[in-house]
Amino acid sequence: MLCNPYIIQRSDTLGRYLAASRDIKPGEVILKERPLVVGPRVDSNPICLACYKPLPLSQQPRCSLCLVAPVCGVHCERSRAHNDTECNILKEAARKDQLVLPNNSQIVLPLRCLLQLRNSSTDSKWTSFLELESHDEKRRGTLIWRDHQLNVIDVLQSHGLLTLAEDTDCVQRICAILDVNSFELRGPPTKSGERERLRGVYLKAALMAHDCVANTHLAVDDDFQMTVHASITIPQGHPIYFNYTSAMQGTWDRQMHLREGKYFDCTCRRCSDPTELGTHMSSIHCVHCYKGLITSTNPTATRIPQEQAKQMNSAWECNSCKHRYRPNLIATTVSLARCQLNDIDRSDAPAMEDLLCRLLRTFPPQHFVILELKQALVATYRDMILQQPNPSRKILNRKIELCRDMLPVLQVVEPGISRLQGIALYELQNPIVMLAMREMDTGDTSSKDTLKRLREAEGYLREAVTQLLYEPTHSPEGQLTRVAMQDLKNLRYNIQNIEMMITENGSEHISRVTPGTSKKKRGQKKKI
Known part of the structure; x- marks a missing residue:
């Protein structure tokens, strides 16, 4: 063992x-x-505090006992999540002053922790909770400190939810531990598929x-x-x-996220490398020589661009002509590109393609802004392929090209088992199979070429399944895994039948075969 x-x-x-x-x-x-505690995020829309499903904004049922906690119904009232201790204290608070939790979701998770610490002070799990990193001194007096004072501590105090022994520093520490150590969770869906993001420790x-x-x-x-x-x-x-950040963010964004939310500077290999391990996800085309790429001479700096400009007169440099650029110019360029990306209609493929063409004059194909736009285009083309009975070869080939653009970057920034790689590989194989089968039906390709393309797609699909097998069964990725496994089974069936037909008939041009095909006579297939 x-x-x-x-x-x-x-x-x-x-x-x-x-x-x-x-x-x-x-x-x-x-x-x-399993999580020690789960609850809504600071900016959460109304959710049931027992099952965590989103609640309609117009009608929010409350617990019939405390008349405060938003819940789906009686079955959720009896849930362990909204327990008796929480229910009773909210009931007492409501007697003194009206308390509307959907408008004060920020207090839910700190309150749950506070109640557990009151009633389980000797529990080793909650002792371990208090030992988690909080960075109290770095947070003290900051904007987030004042926000928690106003929206958590003041609210708890005004409703009598704090005891005399619980000082504000104690609550600030709880809030800090939650901010620094929580994982973002995907809440359960409603019947219409809506979800809310949660936090869990x-x-x-x-x-x-x-x-x-x-x-x-x-x-x-x-x-x-x-x-x-x-x-x-x-x-x-x-x-x-x-990775506490997103693998698809550039160095500047990752550094700022870690500095502002986790209170440390990252000096990992990727952050310390101006090229981000050769991906150039933050580099920009040089407008001086039009040949090189501009990279940061100090990629781990997380000060605001204006402060960088004062301390390092030329913080970005072309790797070809060595021309230097101020960091605030780079930041402005990226910000403008983001604004254009945020404003684009993501169902309008021609508009996105036009924006991509324009942005590629400034950014290399692997820049994180470009990759985000390519991801959006892949999703749009996927929807178009699903909606159109006979999507054009142009759309299918374009989707293949976009997926192939992204995969080399994903293999560097998220190596090994990767959710992003699994999804990209699945998206890549689908149009390859569709094109191969279409050309087989029309006789536009030889059987050997068809087999070659189908085997290529089989390799991508097999790797996609391998990557996605680690996803929970009922998650969107888990559902995609089941679809991919069935697609792989069907694809292998088609490949085997095409190989058999070539062997038996020696045919250079073949017709489509699908699972369920049965022999009528030896050497003759029934086409479905």
Whole structure:
């Protein structure tokens, strides 16, 4: 029996963190964990505080006992999430003054933590909660500190939800622990498919250190159980990393997110490399020589551009002509591109293609703004293919081209087991299969060429299934996995039948075969 794959270590740089106790193979489970506490995000729309499904804005049923907590109905009133302790204290608060939780969702998660700490002060789990990093001193007096004072502490005090023994610093610490250590969760869907984002605290998973190129894959099921797999090989003694940001963000955005939300500067390999490991996801075309790419001479700096401009007169440099640019010019250029991207109608493929053409004059094909636009185009073309009975070859070929553009970058910034790679691979194989089958039907290609393309698609689809097998069954990605597995089965069936027909008939041009085909005579197939 294998030993526990992780140990908890401590360092001056990382604080407490998880490290591999032995070599961990890709796909191996590192840990499974249920959340200590779950609740709405700060900016959440109204949700049921028991099942966490979104509630209609016009009609929000309340718990019949406390008359405060928004719940779906009686079945949710009896849920462990909205427990008796929470219900009773909200009932008492409502007697003193009207309390409307849907308008004060920011207090829900801190209040739940506060109630647990009152009633379970000796519980080792809640002792561990208080040991999580809070960065109190870095937050004190900041905008987020004042926001929590106004929207959490003042609200709790005004409704008598704080005891005399609970000072404001205690609540600030709870809020800080939640802000720094919570994981964003996908809430359950309504019948119409609407969801809300939630927050949850996982005591063990919170100890994973950060790296902008993670070595783990995280998945959370319908019961909020988190499973952490190794995405690549993790050598013994090596930290177990999770990317606190998005792999598809540029260095500046990742640095700012970490500085403002996690209170540290990242100096990982990707952040320290001006080219972002050769992807050039933050680089810009040089307008001086029109040959080179402009990269930052200090990519880990997270000060605002104006401060950078004062301290480093020329912070960005062309890798060809060495011409230098002020950082505020780069920031403005990216900001303007984002505005155009945010304003575009993402159902209008020609408009997006036109914007892409214009932005490629400024940004290289792998820039994160360009990649976001390409992702949007892939989604648009997917919808067009689903809606059109006979999509044009131009659309199919364009979708193939876009997916192939993105995959090399994904393989660098999210190596190994990757949700993004799995989705991109699935999107890539589909138009390849459609084109191959169409050309087979029309006789525009030889059987050997058809087989070659179908086998190529089979390789992509097989890899997509391999990547997506780690997704929870009922998640959107899990549903895609089941579709991909059935598609793979059908594709292999077609490949085998085409191979058989070539062997038996020696035909150079063939007709479509589908699962369910049966023999009428030896060497003769029934076309469906």
